[in-house]
Amino acid sequence: MTSLIPPGCPTVLTEDDRTGTSIETLRRAFMDNLFFIQGRFPEVATKNDYYLALAYTVRDRLLLRWLNSAKTYRDQESRTVCYLSAEFLLGPHLGNNLINLGLYEAVEEAMRQTGLNLKELLDQEEEPGLGNGGLGRLAACYMDSLATLEIPAIGYGIRYEYGIFDQEIRDGWQVEITDKWLRYGNPWEIPRPELILPVKFGGHTYSYTDDQGRYRVIWEPHQVVQGVAYDTPILGYKVNTANLLRLWRAEAVESFDFQAFNTGDYYGAVNQKIASENITKVLYPNDEQLQGKELRLMQEYFFCSCALQDMIRLYKQSGKQDLSRFHEKFTVQLNDTHPAISVAELMRLLVDEHLMPWEQAWDITRQTFAYTNHTLLPEALEKWPLDLFGSLLPRHLQIIYEINRRFLDEVRLQYPGDNDRLRRLSIIDESGCRYVRMAHLAAVGSHAINGVAVLHSELLKQTVLRDFYELTPEKFSNKTNGVTPRRWMVLSNPGLTRLITERIGEDWVKHLDQLRQLEPLAADAEFAAQWRSVKHGNKERLAQYIRDRIGVTVDPHSLFSILVKRIHEYKRQHLCVLKVITLYQMLRDQPHLEMVPQTFIFGGKAAPGYYMAKLIIKFINSVADVINRDPVVRDRLRVVFLPNYNVTLGQRVYPAADLSQQISTAGYEASGTGNMKFALNGALTIGTLDGANVEIREAVGAENFFLFGHTVEQLQELRCNGYRPWEFANGHPMLKRVLDLISSGYFSHGDTELFRPLVEHLWQDDRYCLLADYQSYVDCYQRVLQVYQDQAQWAKMSILNVARMGKFSSDRAIREYCQDIWHVQPVKIVLPATAYMTS
Ligand code: GPQ
Known part of the structure; x- marks a missing residue:
């Protein structure tokens, strides 16, 4: 009997169909569930039947642990x-449970031997x-x-x-x-x-x-x-x-x-x-x-x-x-x-x-x-x-x-x-x-x-x-918030997980601080090359997804600059669009300009009754349409809006990012957690001093973080003195041209009304101070492009970001809650020798 169960992974002693973890047992249990739960034989089974048969197979292994946990808590x-x-x-659930059970490879092999592809079954889950x-x-x-x-x-x-x-x-x-x-x-x-x-x-x-x-x-x-x-x-x-x-x-x-x-x-x-x-x-x-x-x-x-x-x-x-x-x-x-x-x-x-x-x-x-x-x-x-x-x-x-x-x-x-x-x-x-x-x-x-x-x-x-x-x-x-490295690394970024584990062992998955051992490798050219190749593979897969999903071709060699989160004015997706239009304007002015090829990827849902947020989505898509079709741009600039951003899509997106956009107005984003997922997956951040960005920058080092924008105190002063956004617009010729281009109907088939609310808000009120931060954002972006041209330098900064992200594990956050607020202790769960807990 072959077994791919990683060492140290808990198993029960008996190898029965509901709890056993050998490939052979997993295959048998899977077929059993296909027959007796789904009521199907292979010739007529759908992918969903197979998914469910597998889900029930995994669930049985969960239940064993769950019932033992419940019983232990009750007894103690x-x-x-x-x-x-x-x-x-x-x-x-499925992928995550396989990771946490330590059964991912075993089940992948069991499915292969059954003539099925685990990834396809994972995709079935709603x-x-x-x-x-x-x-x-x-x-x-x-x-x-x-x-x-x-x-x-x-x-x-x-x-x-x-x-x-x-x-x-x-x-x-x-x-x-x-x-x-x-x-x-x-x-x-x-x-x-x-x-x-x-x-x-x-x-x-x-x-x-x-x-x-x-x-x-x-x-x-x-x-x-x-x-x-x-x-x-x-x-x-x-x-x-x-x-x-x-x-x-x-x-x-x-x-x-x-x-x-x-x-x-x-x-x-x-x-x-x-x-x-x-x-x-x-x-x-x-x-x-x-x-x-x-x-x-x-x-x-x-x-x-x-x-x-x-x-x-x-x-x-x-x-x-x-x-x-x-x-x-x-x-x-x-x-x-x-x-x-x-x-x-x-x-x-x-x-x-x-x-x-x-x-x-x-x-x-x-x-x-x-x-x-x-x-x-x-x-x-x-x-x-x-x-x-x-x-x-x-x-x-x-x-x-x-x-x-x-x-x-x-x-x-x-x-x-x-x-x-x-x-x-x-x-x-x-x-x-x-x-x-x-x-x-x-x-x-x-x-x-x-x-x-x-x-x-x-x-x-x-x-x-x-x-x-x-x-x-x-x-x-x-x-301070944290994110789980199980879903947001091990499951979603297997390439990087493998590379890291090869070098420092697998302890980091439970003790994320251990990533610090990667620091010396930031100067290792061979490691950096492998690092870049993992990122490139992730970008290729996202590019393929984008092509399949919305029919836009993006170049995986271009800089992937990503902004995914709920659409909200304070999160300032539209500030990023102003930057995109600025780049476009430059290309129109100088058609032969040599520019780092860039792909801007957006995603996020708007509350159905939030008019401005929905208009921002329309704005992103309209700008994308014009830019992606304009031959002047050639392959130097692409803009993509990914529909239906959710957890599943997040798992594709974070590993493929070069640049993480965390550009909320200082003082408005309580923490952010997407910022952590990006950095953990090797993206560099362009961001304001808001929420957990402040602590991420402190952790990874100011020199490995692209900072821009007014601070909370500076904004307070600006507002105290009476913030007049139109002065910023009139004071910056490029910004004024960008706003005028939008107003002219250029991105709305000549319709000068469509985006008027958006532009007028900015001119007159600009509650979230986009215009005040515009210049600093654009300047900062220039630094990003400069560094990106030096791929060795970029990889080094990326490795250092990951090496120093240990603090942002949700394990650290939960330990703090346990010690300071909840006063609770761990309880060890031991599995009995038989599945039915009778011994
Ligand atoms: N957050 Cl109050 C939400 O996602 N929904 C809400 O209704 C409220 C907060 C977010 C917040 O915007 C982020 O900055 C935090 O990182 C996140 O909660 C978790 O704390």
């Missing part, structure tokens, strides 16, 4: 991290797009690191029936297509139809004094729905730990409202069912832009209530009835304010349903929660109109009033007479229409508050949460 009563997030942007962007993807990286570090953890969220929409580009515009990711079934989840929890909405409350003299409040809801659990195992890298991701789906309590049904109101009865199921129907596709819709608040409350009820259920399973040690069993992280309602919900559960005195419940609540803030953008800060909130969650509004009353009493003691401060700190915004401020609820109800990069955490203390910082500075800390 382990302290558990609960990560509450409205989004988990996981990306495809990615679960249960998130918008950075915040949701961070949650997924953190789940990977928690399992890899053997920390007991549960992720709680929503099982959206439709995830983030698929983006098509028609006539240059974004068109949204429903994401039917569950159409062909989801082999990675296990439905738990018996694990259902009731969630109440609306109605009213009344109070009374019970026979023991206790004040009690009863909430009589208008509607009750059921949360049904769907469980997905999250496996760590080459460990036996598999943690639980538990997502909730909403159902009607009864499939019909029988009373309405009996009185003949059939449609009314069915409507009730539909209304319940609507709660988890679709992910809100807005990134950092509040919608304020009632259904969104229902989603948030729905999953938080399910999560907290589930935790209480698990707590009681261990035999303890009294909830006084709840915070010792669980520590709960709030991923932004989307789950902040949990603070009020835990109070309700403890006080109303478990009859705990308020003070004790409040102590437990505060010791349970910690809050991560992910943005300073005012339009992203969640607040709910009081009447909407009160009509949906009447009891929670009362509880919030009581929390607020007690909180403000404490503030009053510390700052007597400072009514302004009370108004600023209050959980209720009374400055106009009254609102519940969710960030304030999260801050008051948590024992720890953090930002996601050093700069962001500092700005948080100076701006959005300034008064809270003055009140309780000890609660604040920074936890």
Whole structure:
């Protein structure tokens, strides 16, 4: 029997079909699943049948580890991290699970022997797009690191029936297509139809004094729905730990409202069912832009209530009835304010349903929660109109009033007479229409508050949460984001992974700091040549994809300059387009100019209701059309917009980048994580001093980073003195020509109206200071091109970037959370001698 299992990879002793890992067993198990789960024989099986048969084969190996983890946590009563997030942007499971199981090569060989190609099967998987962007993807990286570090953890969220929409580009515009990711079934989840929890909405409350003299409040809801659990195992890298991701789906309590049904109101009865199921129907596709819709608040409350009820259920399973040690069993992280309602919900559960005195419940609540803030953008800060909130969650509004009353009493003691401060700190915004401020609820109800990069955490203390910082500075800390090297290197960049591992061994996958051993190799010409050849291969594959997908030919020898992320004005995709038009203008002026050939690649989705973001997509495509067709350009400049940027596409794009564009206005990008994925894969960065760019530059060395643009302080000064963007435009002839060319209709078939809003915004207001940063960006780009001409120098800088990116592993971030906030320890999972855990 041949075995390709890497040494050190955990296996069970027995070699049965559900847990064995030899190539022969894997082949047999795969055929078994094709027959008995898919009900197919090879002659009629589709690629999807094969994909599912393989997925089930891998899932069995996961389940062995998952059940053992669950049993160990239960037996040892382990302290558990609960990560509450409205989004988990996981990306495809199959490849990642093969990497983490250490079975990638074995399965590749088993498929080859069966006459199949693993890569083709991997391409069959519909990615679960249960998130918008950075915040949701961070949650997924953190789940990977928690399992890899053997920390007991549960992720709680929503099982959206439709995830983030698929983006098509028609006539240059974004068109949204429903994401039917569950159409062909989801082999990675296990439905738990018996694990259902009731969630109440609306109605009213009344109070009374019970026979023991206790004040009690009863909430009589208008509607009750059921949360049904769907469980997905999250496996760590080459460990036996598999943690639980538990997502909730909403159902009607009864499939019909029988009373309405009996009185003949059939449609009314069915409507009730539909209304319940609507709660988890679709992910809100807005990134950092509040919608304020009632259904969104229902989603948030729905999953938080399910999560907290589930935790209480698990707590009681261990035999303890009294909830006084709840915070010792669980520590709960709030991923932004989307789950902040949990603070009020835990109070309700403890006080109303478990009859705990308020003070004790409040102590437990505060010791349970910690809050991560992910943005300073005012339009992203969640607040709910009081009447909407009160009509949906009447009891929670009362509880919030009581929390607020007690909180403000404490503030009053510390700052007597400072009514302004009370108004600023209050959980209720009374400055106009009254609102519940969710960030304030999260801050008051948590024992720890953090930002996601050093700069962001500092700005948080100076701006959005300034008064809270003055009140309780000890609660604040920074936890710089990180990304998992498993998905973002080992899986997506096998070429570079192999090259690195050949030189420094494989330890770096779990201890990313070890990449530092590459530093001496930066001066090694042979290594640099191999390094460049890996990058070139990755670029060739992306070029092929671009040709297949959008029919544009790009030269893999050209500089690949890439900007992929959600489309947002603060991220300034349009600043990069201004630069592209500048280059184009130069080529038109001097047709024989010798210029480094460059390919600009864009990708990203716009929120469907965000007009400016959609116009920016149209703008990129329109400029691309003109430039790619103009013979004057020859092969010196190409512009590409990749449709439907998602995790799967990210895995193709990051490894193929020469230059990573991180060009947000300083002070607006909380951290960024794409910036880390690019640099880890050997791209150099052109960027502003924003978010984690600051720390990346510090880590890789200023000389290996292309810095441009105003700093936060400089922008502040600029604005204080009255920012007049038109002065910048009039002061720079090239910039003025670029703006005039756009206005003339050159990129819009003579239509002078199409891009007018874009150009006028820049001239008149330019909230994100593109014009102020334009010159510095263009100058910086010249330096980029100069260095790129010296390929040896470029490779050296690229190697040094990778060698020094160790800090940006999500493992480092999770270790910091564990030590400073969660106070949890690893728990080793040992596999038993038999698959059924009977020994
Ligand atoms: N982020 Cl508040 C999102 O992706 N969505 C959101 O709703 C909010 C933040 C991002 C943020 O823009 C990035 O700078 C961060 O790197 C990322 O969260 C993770 O912290």
